[in-house]
Amino acid sequence: APNTITYSAVISACANGTQWQRAIMLLAAMQHAILVPNCISYNAAITACEKVALWQTAVALLHAIGCVVLEASTVSYTAAISACGKAAEWQQALALFAAMDRIILETNAPCFNSAVSACEKGVEWQRGLIKFAAMGSAGLAPNNISFNAAISACEKGSEWQTALPLFAGMGWALLVPDAVSYNAAVSSCEKGAEWQRALAVFMALQLAALDPDIISYSAAISACEKCAQWQRALALLVGMGNAVLEKNAISCSAAISACAKGAQWQRALALLSTMDDAVLESYAISFRSAMTACEKSAEWQQAVMLLDSMFQAILEVDVMSYNAAISACEKGAHVQQ
Numbered sequence: 469a470p471n472t473i474t475y476s477a478v479i480s481a482c483a484n485g486t487q488w489q490r491a492i493m494l495l496a497a498m499q500h501a502i503l504v505p506n507c508i509s510y511n512a513a514i515t516a517c518e519k520v521a522l523w524q525t526a527v528a529l530l531h532a533i534g535c536v537v538l539e540a541s542t543v544s545y546t547a548a549i550s551a552c553g554k555a556a557e558w559q560q561a562l563a564l565f566a567a568m569d570r571i572i573l574e575t576n577a578p579c580f581n582s583a584v585s586a587c588e589k590g591v592e593w594q595r596g597l598i599k600f601a602a603m604g605s606a607g608l609a610p611n612n613i614s615f616n617a618a619i620s621a622c623e624k625g626s627e628w629q630t631a632l633p634l635f636a637g638m639g640w641a642l643l644v645p646d647a648v649s650y651n652a653a654v655s656s657c658e659k660g661a662e663w664q665r666a667l668a669v670f671m672a673l674q675l676a677a678l679d680p681d682i683i684s685y686s687a688a689i690s691a692c693e694k695c696a697q698w699q700r701a702l703a704l705l706v707g708m709g710n711a712v713l714e715k716n717a718i719s720c721s722a723a724i725s726a727c728a729k730g731a732q733w734q735r736a737l738a739l740l741s742t743m744d745d746a747v748l749e750s751y752a753i754s755f756r757s758a759m760t761a762c763e764k765s766a767e768w769q770q771a772v773m774l775l776d777s778m779f780q781a782i783l784e785v786d787v788m789s790y791n792a793a794i795s796a797c798e799k800g801a802h803v804q805q
Contacts, residue, residue: 491516526551553586561586593625631656639727666691701726726763736761768800
């Protein structure tokens with residue numbers, strides 16, 4: 469007959485396969501089979517919930533450990549903190565972290581990483597950096613995951629001035645930045661409209677023999693778009709194609725917007741025509757950017773045609789889209805006069 473060890477092993481397998489419903493059902497089935505779940509059983513169930521960001525269930529299971537006269541372990545708390553982090557419930561994550569101190573439970577690197585990541589998801593970059601700095605006080609050496617979470621937290625808070633020193637600090641810590649590190653650094657520069665720095669980090673990514681992915685290209689293109697660097701944005705978009713990467717709505721829309729800011733309406737329309745229908749349906753902003761490009765050049769006929777295309781594609785037409793079309797018509801009338 470199955471025993472506690474058997475059930476725990478199966479629950480762990482469910483956790484690895486993101487089968488959280490089955491994990492919870494098996495934990496409940498143990499009680500019906502007159503078996504007492506141990507800490508391993510609960511940890512596996514909490515981890516299953518963590519995989520799919522079910523933070524409330526994860527926290528409930530953590531509290532349930534104490535109800536059956538078991539002591540929650542560092543693994544239990546780390547999984548629950550991570551679940552809260554994935555759901556952007558940073559307050560709950562930090563509350564659990566503080567609870568570990570109250571019960572004198574050892575905090576390890578994964579626990580700190582989960583707390584920093586929770587702050588990152590909640591756009592609480594200062595709190596994230598406090599937890600990151602506290603690792604040293606706890607005698608723990610930050611690893612790639614720690615730095616990546618801290619850099620991403622700064623990126624979410626548009627703090628590129630803090631993100632870049634952290635990125636550089638990985639070398640001092642004898643760590644090799646990975647693609648996630650570079651992408652977070654490029655994105656932080658993009659948020660701060662620092663296109664030169666974004667491209668410098670992007671080039672460093674390539675020099676490090678790492679392959680830029682869609683995130684890398686999209687962030688670099690968006691950085692160029694913010695500063696109307698349409699030539700560089702288009703060059704990066706071409707680079708995506710050469711790298712056999714599928715252009716997504718973000719990268720295409722950013723490139724179109726860059727063309728709009730540079731009054732390059734023909735190029736904006738050419739880009740719009742290359743986008744797949746599936747991408748267009750998910751991003752009305754691409755049409756709006758193209759309309760803005762036409763508006764800047766008083767190409768009112770093209771702007772009206774784009775507006776009509778939005779209606780035909782059953783895309784949401786917002787106030788900005790209407791304004792761009794109206795402004796294009798006004799400028800077109802002025803030019804004709």
